[in-house]
Amino acid sequence: MHGIVDEKTNIYVYGVLLLEPLTVRQALDSSQQSLVMWAKPLLMKNNIKELVDPTRGDAHDSDQIDHVECAACICIDQSPSERPQMSQFVRVLEGDESSLIELKLRQRSRHQRTPSVADLFDADECNPTEYLSHLNQQMMVLVNCNEKSEDHDRSTTDRNQKKGGGGSRPHRN
Known part of the structure; x- marks a missing residue:
């Protein structure tokens, strides 16, 4: 982070907060491993089974998990400009299907292109x-x-x- 708190920073934080109950992990564990760094590869592969707390078993609403997973994934994007606006984020959490579809399309197109140098400089969390x-x-x-x-x-x-x-x-x- 660059010390500037704005809507996009808050969105990132909300993404991390969504991941915590979903995974039953803390943002930083005792070994200082970042939840985002652990979860991101699973989110990119859409590997919900490994991401979601295994003690839940099948006792969860898969649609709700899908909404939360998608919202968290787009919120923790390295590039602040690629994160959703707060209003869109809220609509997804409320279950608005059109907002969810829009976020999924945006997320898919984002991961299919090669990031530009500007994207890399725009990144909040540096992953070497x-x-x-x-x-x-x-x-x-x-x-x-x-x-x-x-x-x-x-x-x-x-x-x-x-x-x-x-x-x-x-x-x-």
Whole structure:
């Protein structure tokens, strides 16, 4: 966090608060492991079975769990701009299906795209592994672009040499 408390910071906190009763874990456990860091991979894989407190068994309303899980997931997004507005968050918790669907679509599209550098700088909680993964993705894009550019330059040079003159420069004495 950057010391600035605003609606998006509050949304993040609500996401963490939703995860606590869902998982029966604290925001930070005795070993200082973050609940968000533990839950995020499970949320991304939609692995509700591992996420929800196992002592609940099947004694929970799966629709309610779905609403809470979806709301928590979008609320703890690293990028504050991707978190919902408070009004949308409340509608999801009240069971508004259209708000839930909108959040799920937003969440799905968010996870299908490669994050930009701005997203990484916008992140509130720095996850070094995730950061390096995204950095590697960005580097691969740059390497591929560079290779394509070099291939294009080579083919242009080859074509120019074949057209005439061999592409050599006149020598000066």
